[in-house]
Amino acid sequence: MGRRDLRRAAARGRRLRTPAAFLARQSDAPLIATEREALARAIHQRKNAEFSALVAQGGIAPRPGVRRLLDECAAQGVRVAVATTTGRANLDALFPHLFGADWPQRFAARVCAEDAPRKKPDPQVYQIALARLGIAAPAAIAIEDSPAGLAAARVAGSACLITRSVYFADADFSGAAAVVDDLDAAPNWPCASPRVDLDALRTLHALHA
Template sequence: MLRALIWDVDGTVAETEADGHRIAFNQAFEACGLDWHWDLPTYGQLLEVTGGRERLLAYMDRRDDAPASPAGRAALARAVHLRKNAFYADLVARGGIPARPGVRRLMDECQRQEVRLAIATTTSTSNVEALFSSLFGPTWRDRFAAIVCAEDAPRKKPDPQAYLLALRRLGVTPQEAFAIEDSPNGLRAARAAGLRCGITCSRYFADAGFEGAAWLRPDLETPRPMTLQTLQALDGAAESETRPRGRP
């Protein structure tokens, strides 16, 4: 029996990466006086690294103008990431990032059917607060029985820490829950926690491999609305013929 549905955030609930985090990073670079810019392909490559600060540190490895010492790089990554989060919050507050198709409908169905909702993400609490306040209003936290963010689970996906903590806070077994993700690292994290996991391919992971996914589709409305009744019925029958094609 399904008792809980656990959601990733970035790319799963909303297409936050290309038109949200990437833009905010570029604004932060400018504000910090850095002659850096992440175009769409560059950011897509950097998404192989999970976590904003970790992404910055990986980028610094290829920059001659980055601080030479590890401590200097870590300090710069913290400063840029703090500014980036402020720019991101302003962007989503202006309604610039909508929920992906079917997300709100499936969440509403879960609430009607008394299937608890949870968040398992390695993005920061401030980013989640900004996005979900914009999408669901100031009482958004009332929707969720468990919320796990980067501050709760510092080990980034594909480490299963975020999912294991979400399960513990929900008080359910992996067999009683289901995860929805958009990336290979997210899928690996969910599977390592013992969860079945469905994939709604986000913009940057349209061509990625998703071995072990319970199902695979472009979003929660295509080719047909995903409901709680069909969510588990599709388990093990990935709808690979419906996946989107091509990267940005």
């Protein structure tokens, strides 16, 4: 796994899903399982270092419409949760750069890998987030960008809006309430608004409740 792969994983803001299993399939990887595990941990640490470097360089920005939608939620008292299986350290490094020093006030619940060790598509991270919000799954709508995230949200019992990314541009998102390019570009979806705002989310949620 080279520097480019690590930078790609870092830019996605995700943990390396199963580095030990990946290494087990490589002909030049250590043959002893404990050595593969040690190498996997080293790769994960290196990926985190690359992530921190990208953040410090301003190499990661919020996708279009994210800040706007969060501002709308704050203005209307709509509670928002982060449900991610990346580590808390990555979240704490990234979010101040994206949303400012007061970013924790934007989120009523924050669930990370330390809280939910079972990665998506397992619904654990959503189940914990919903419990912390104190709401039933059908009352929430998730916004995701991957098949694993979609599956996690749907198994948890919530409708899910997909925003496509370059990493899953051709993925099958069957079961999503809608699929858009980003929150500011939603020309072909079942809501009147050309972008994803709170009114549109309410309409979408009602259609899939």
